[in-house]
Amino acid sequence: MYLQTLADIFLKDSRYMYILGGLKFSIGVTLFATVIGVVWGTMLAVMRLSHFYPFKSMGGKIAKLNPLEGFSLAYVDIVRGTPAVVQLMILANIIFVGSLRHTPILVVAGIAFGLNSGAYVAEIIRAGIEGLPKGQMEAARALGMSYPTAMKEIIIPQGIKKILPALVSEFISLLKETSIVGFIGGVDLLRSANIITSQTYRGVEPLLAVGVIYLILTSLFTKFMRKVEGGLKVSD
Amino acid sequence: MIKIEGLHKSFGKLEVLKGIDKQISQGEVVAVIGPSGSGKSTFLRCINKLEEPTKGSVLIEGQDIMGRNVNINNLRERVGMVFQHFNLFPHKSVLENLTLAPMKVKSGKKDEVKEKALKLLERVGLSDKATAYPNQLSGGQKQRIAIARALAMDPHIILFDEPTSALDPEMVREVLDVMRDLASEGMTMVIVTHEMGFAKNVANRVMFMDQGMVVEDGEPAKVFENPTSERTKEFLDKVLNH
Numbered sequence A: 001m002y003l004q005t006l007a008d009i010f011l012k013d014s015r016y017m018y019i020l021g022g023l024k025f026s027i028g029v030t031l032f033a034t035v036i037g038v039v040w041g042t043m044l045a046v047m048r049l050s051h052f053y054p055f056k057s058m059g060g061k062i063a064k065l066n067p068l069e070g071f072s073l074a075y076v077d078i079v080r081g082t083p084a085v086v087q088l089m090i091l092a093n094i095i096f097v098g099s100l101r102h103t104p105i106l107v108v109a110g111i112a113f114g115l116n117s118g119a120y121v122a123e124i125i126r127a128g129i130e131g132l133p134k135g136q137m138e139a140a141r142a143l144g145m146s147y148p149t150a151m152k153e154i155i156i157p158q159g160i161k162k163i164l165p166a167l168v169s170e171f172i173s174l175l176k177e178t179s180i181v182g183f184i185g186g187v188d189l190l191r192s193a194n195i196i197t198s199q200t201y202r203g204v205e206p207l208l209a210v211g212v213i214y215l216i217l218t219s220l221f222t223k224f225m226r227k228v229e230g231g232l233k234v235s236d
Numbered sequence B: 001m002i003k004i005e006g007l008h009k010s011f012g013k014l015e016v017l018k019g020i021d022k023q024i025s026q027g028e029v030v031a032v033i034g035p036s037g038s039g040k041s042t043f044l045r046c047i048n049k050l051e052e053p054t055k056g057s058v059l060i061e062g063q064d065i066m067g068r069n070v071n072i073n074n075l076r077e078r079v080g081m082v083f084q085h086f087n088l089f090p091h092k093s094v095l096e097n098l099t100l101a102p103m104k105v106k107s108g109k110k111d112e113v114k115e116k117a118l119k120l121l122e123r124v125g126l127s128d129k130a131t132a133y134p135n136q137l138s139g140g141q142k143q144r145i146a147i148a149r150a151l152a153m154d155p156h157i158i159l160f161d162e163p164t165s166a167l168d169p170e171m172v173r174e175v176l177d178v179m180r181d182l183a184s185e186g187m188t189m190v191i192v193t194h195e196m197g198f199a200k201n202v203a204n205r206v207m208f209m210d211q212g213m214v215v216e217d218g219e220p221a222k223v224f225e226n227p228t229s230e231r232t233k234e235f236l237d238k239v240l241n242h
Helices: A002-010 A016-049 A067-081 A084-095 A105-130 A134-142 A147-184 A189-200 A204-235 B040-047 B072-077 B094-106 B110-123 B139-151 B169-184 B196-201 B220-225 B230-240
Strands: B002-011 B014-024 B029-033 B055-060 B079-082 B157-161 B188-192 B205-210 B213-218
Touching (some): A002 A189, A002 A204, A016 A067, A016 A105, A016 A147, A016 A204, A084 A105, A084 A147, A134 B072, A134 B079, A147 A189, A147 A204, A147 B094, A189 A204, B002 B040, B029 B196, B040 B055, B040 B157, B072 B094, B079 B139, B094 B110, B139 B157, B139 B169, B169 B196, B196 B220, B196 B230, B205 B230, B213 B230
Parallel strands (some): B029 B188, B029 B205
Antiparallel strands (some): B002 B014, B205 B213
16 A cells, blocks of 8 residues: 555654654744845845945045945855855855854854845845835935935835735745755755655655645745735735 | 025036026025926926035025035925925825825824824815825826925925926816915925916016026016017927917
8 A cells, every 4th residue: 555655654763753853944944044134135235225435535436436335246246146055065164163163054054045045135125126216215305304214114115015026936945945955964854855765765755745845835925925915005 | 595506417428507596585486497408307406405416506595405514304394396296105195195204304293293284185175085095196186295295394495396297288277276376375486397377377487497507587477578588589489389
């Protein structure tokens, strides 16, 4: 009986516990990375959009240099231009060594994916804000609002609505991308499938099970976010 | 009330304003007319520093908008602006559009600000739209709300940047009526417009701009009946006799 085989694969010796543990780890890393990614991405976007010209008085080419914008641009280019797995391994094997080597893998992975995701989030936010009609900022400023007030009351609330679908995509990519933490020894969903395979010599079923779990997670999340989007559409 | 001296504005190599010296006193209703690209809108936008002048000074009630110690936000509280494309905040209800700035900028009390906003809505004839969102309004209604929003800050001066240019013809009237009321109540207004009838009948001063300069400046009757410059004659001939 195939059901018996399945039971042997997943239930015997409580092997499903690997998958539950992996699930917890994957979700943990994703949430951790999302928080870092959104905060860091917002900061990068603000830097990119800033009008900070500290060398204005010096004249010439350097007067037009905005170091914050330059940093943000370079950061986004580098992070988007290299594979996440390379960034992850650099962080784990070059940065988190010495006195930092006892940092939990969940934290190292969360930081790595958060720094990676921040670059994509920054571009999403920037596009959302730049896509708003210029008149919105002008109207707010003409009413006497300061730049931060105008951002907070007028620009960001409208921007968020616009970028939500793109942010949802980014979150889903992030969830799936965390499956590479096996490279630095993290036991996530995918790694848990590998462990079960090595114990049972069954390669297909654990992988399928993990694939289905990813799909369920992303579907639930998508469904939830569609509801949120629907709620935000009232004023459109 | 507004004193403009040697105002220049360039966008890169393009010189849009080539030295404007003007004074506008309290209660004046100034219509700024002229062909497209003559710098009318840029001139208007320099008055509240939405465009930063390249050279010269703009004094609002004695304060230079370019001054280092001048808080531009405080200054803008006193200078309202109405835009061609209304620029209402689409994520806020009509009432919130009116109350947002008085509450956030002037830290007004919620009840008082709201009461005042409702009065302003009544004044522009849109009391029934308080809970509506901007996308549910017609163009004329949007512009009347935009005027009410500017008024909610108790400005001393209101700048109008082609307030009726984006409207369907049958909606122009309702907006002009509101502006006419404002003018008769003594509000200081600077209006960039293509409505020659309005400039003639409501404004008490008309400026004609061409190529970054104010070419003609005077009472409407004088500017429209006896323009001194060739360029003004030519322009008026084109827009009035067709």
